[in-house]
Amino acid sequence: MSSTPHPFDDEPLLAGITVLDISQGVAGPYCGLLLRQQGARVIKIEPPGGDWSRQMGKSRDGQTAISVACNAGKHSVVLDTRAPEGRAALQALALHADVVLQNFRPGVAARMGADPVQLAAGNPRLVYVSISGYGSEGPMAGLPALDTTMQAYGGLMHTNRDPATGQPRRIGLLLADLATALYAAQCATAALLRVARTGRGQHLELSMLQVCAALQSYLVIEGALFPGAKASPFNAPTGLFPVADGMLYLSMLDDAMFARLCKTMGFDDWLQDPALRSSAGRLPQAQHLSARLAQALLHQPLAHWERLFKHNDILFGRVRHPFELLDDPQSADLFQRTPDHCAWPGLPLPRLPGQTHATDAQALVPPALGEHTQAVLREFGLR
Structure with missing residues (x-):
């Protein structure tokens, strides 16, 4: 053929x-x-x-x-x-x-x-x-x-x-x-x-x-739309978190992803809290949410969290040195x-x-x- x-x-x-x-x-x-x-x-x-x-x-x-x-x-x-x-x-x-x-x-x-x-x-x-x-x-x-x-x-x-x-x-x-x-x-x-x-x-x-x-x-536009407002993340919890053997970055794309994170981490109380069901409700509590998540992540290595987050479709990225790109199967x-x-x-x-x-x-x-x-x-x- x-x-x-x-x-x-x-x-x-x-x-x-x-x-x-x-x-x-x-x-x-x-x-x-x-x-x-x-x-x-x-x-x-x-x-x-x-x-x-x-x-x-x-x-x-x-x-x-x-x-x-x-x-x-x-x-x-x-x-x-x-x-x-x-x-x-x-x-x-x-x-x-x-x-x-x-x-x-x-x-x-x-x-x-x-x-x-x-x-x-x-x-x-x-x-x-x-x-x-x-x-x-x-x-x-x-x-x-x-x-x-x-x-x-x-x-x-x-x-x-x-x-x-x-x-x-x-x-x-x-x-x-x-x-x-x-x-x-x-x-x-x-x-x-x-x-x-x-x-x-x-x-x-x-x-x-x-x-x-x-x-x-978009930052200039945000300043024009909301004069005097402090810059804030788009969602919560989001940010850089240390784990047992390195660091990773987590980002919540939407409310459904936050729900998957709660199930992955065993945070059932977050799932039951009506105030946390939307990004608008979570943002005022971003510091508290990030602190609790940080404590939980510290106890396991990167490989553990990568496996769980991949399986549950949660946005994350391990923090790497640029040299690591040369040997990684995804980027070599x-x-x-x-x-x-x-x-x-x-x-x-x-x-x-x-x-x-x-x-x-x-x-x-x-x-x-x-x-x-x-x-x-x-x-x-x-x-």
Whole structure:
């Protein structure tokens, strides 16, 4: 019996697209990485000293964890855009690009020879992506910005404040940077679709401040709907609970799940209490409910509770270290390893969520500074 042909192919989604990535740090380069993982060719322009992400944290052979995570698979080209010949080479490369990506303060890219209006005059199909901290207008437009300063100014630290003390806290990953990269990549691909339809390029401007606001939309709406009200969980009991050999997070999706939790834990009195039959009735008693649940959970290990909660369809998650993702049967396939022939073999790189095509080995290799300068410049007749 012949099998039915699969209706979809596995060609990379952005095959044939060229991205000129002149950004540095995290937000811009990670956007470029996403486009590379979707199949685009990404030419990364670096100054003679390299993208400053090569100096963020512990360094080995000219790379850091951040520079690898944000630039794998790109072609590194060193240009000194302070010199006329460097700016001229950048402008010449932009003539062949589908996307130009930068994340400098307003005005900096223009001084590098990458003014969006000037580049679009020579390449009207160009999608030009500008990422900044505060945007191109307003009293703070010219200020420098990093993930941490934007987490503070954009409200994320307040959202992540310590529940006991109210002290604002930095989120432990570069959320403002990474989320900005995701929005930028989505905007770039949407603009490429417009180019295919109309032949006209686009200048896209995103700020990290915009992204912080967008991430917190429901919190801002809640504040407008209920002025002055303290933030509260959506249901109870919910939260982080220690068990005999670790920690897990429990969340009550609805009243039916709460009833299943009561039966699982043997809390028959909760089942009989009319005040606890709805989320609205439980929320005022959230502290009491969580305290009793915490005491009960302490006496058994994770495996015991996981087995019970799975059987009774209760939302939970054990708290794990990121390294544990590499060996877990559920998540091990989420990673690929850099090939043996590169300078950094065996490094784990997460697969692109939603990726439909197989990743070629070169897409996993982090470039050495200037590794592709001569080859790329010769390819475009600049040597």
